[in-house]
Amino acid sequence: MKIAKNTVASFHYTLTNDAGEVIDSSDGREPLAYIHGEGQIVPGLENALEGREKGDKLNVDVAPAEGYGVKHDELVQVVPREAFQGVEDLQAGMQFQGRNDHGAINVTITKIEGDQVTVDGNHPLAGETLHFAVEIADVREPTAEELSHGHVHGVGGHHH
Template sequence: MQIADRTVASFHYTLTNDAGDVVDSSAGREPLTYLQGAGNIVPGLEKAMEGHVAGDVFNVDVPAAEGYGDYIEELVQVVPRKAFAGVDDLEVGMQFQAQTPGGMLPVMITEINGDDVTVDGNHALAGETLHFAIEIVEVREASVEEVLHGHVHGEGGHHH
């Protein structure tokens, strides 16, 4: 069976950056399982998966625009330390939810300079080309419930 909309695919992957450093991998873990066509994985990878079958091994480069998006400078802001009331020890790398006019936005502290705290609302991989090495493990038809819910149920997926 080929990967197409309304199929469930399980795959192993290794994600590297432009320098060749491993950013993430399923090595030594269960394969990642997702519902094709439901936006469960980055768009460029989902598009590249289309038509593949169990046993296929391939590489795909996903440009930033089809991955985690372009890096947006406006999502980097310096806020006063007092904005973190109730948190005594701030550290670079800490993540918070920021209330914005557009709703909640996850941000990460990237710099602390006295009472100035720099936060970045970009995804850690925004602006980067994603280099995937893929091995398709299994492809099956999605259940009606999975299609209606927009994600995989059961082993390797979501459990209600």
């Protein structure tokens, strides 16, 4: 069976950056399972997996526009430390949920200088080319329940 819209695909992967550093991997874990065509993985990788089948191995380079997006400078802001009331020990790398004109936004603290805290609302991998080494572990039909819920159940997927 080939990966196509509304099939359940499971795959092992290693994700690296341009420097070859491992960002994420399924090594030692169950393969990642998703319903193809539902936008559950980055578009560039999903497009590259279309038509593949169990046992296929491939390397996929995903440009920022097809991954986690381009970096938007306007999402980097300096805010006063008092915006983080109740948090005693602020550190770079901490993540918080905030709000902007478009609703909820996740931000990461990138720098702290005195009472000024720099936060970045871009995804941590925005602007990065993603390099995936992939091995397709399985391709199958989804269950009716998986389709109605919009996600995979069981091993490598969602458990209720």
